[in-house]
Amino acid sequence: MENIKILYADDEARIRKMVKDFLTKHGIILIEACDGQEAIDKFFSEKDIKLVILDIMMPRVDGWEVCRTIRRESDVPIMMLTAKTDERDELLGFELGIDEYITKPFSLKILLARIDAVLRRAGGLEPNLIEVGGIVLDESAHEVRVDNTPVELSVKEYELLSYFIMN
Known part of the structure; x- marks a missing residue:
């Protein structure tokens, strides 16, 4: 996910910083907005945004309206990252066209995995394939194939295989 540009709008500076620190360590370029209006302005002024992550409860313009505004012009994937846990929300x-809904509190590792999954589904990520002999390791999907046959591996087995192939 190197150099993928993501717009993240949340009025809570502490959460924005935590998300930014984590995602930038994973090669993501995070564009921050502290309210909905700033998110709309940045979305339409920046180039190559591959994903938008929105809080719902923000000043000036809420996340729902940001989503509606973006959807009128773009099919970019949108995730909601919010404290609102009600099923109706x-x-x-x-219904408004989001691709993922995550409630706070949340795990940063799960957030990263969901970002990866949404981008893969949207075609925003190129598959990262490593081939050695008859073994194909797909780092994007965390899948292994041997002679084009899928192989089920535990997380630890996958990590070990990946380590040995890379080293």
Whole structure:
């Protein structure tokens, strides 16, 4: 996920910093917005944004309206990252065209995995394949094939195989 540009809008500076620090360590370029209006302005002024992550409850313009505004012009994947846990909110998000809904508190590792999955589904990530002999390691999907046959591996087995192939 090197150099993937993501717009993240949340009015809570502490959460924005935590997300930014984590995602930038993984090669993501994070563009921050502290309210919905700033998110709209940055979305339309920046180039090559591959994903938008929105909080719902923000000043000036809420996340729902940001989503509506972006959807009128773009099919970029949108994720909601919010404290709103009500089923009606989640359903509204999917009706508006979001791709993922994550509630706070959340795991940064799970957030990264969901970003990866959404981008893969949207075609925003190139598969990262490593081939050695008859073994193909797909780092994007965390899948292994031997002679074009999928192989089920535990997480630890996958990590070990990946380590041995890379070294």
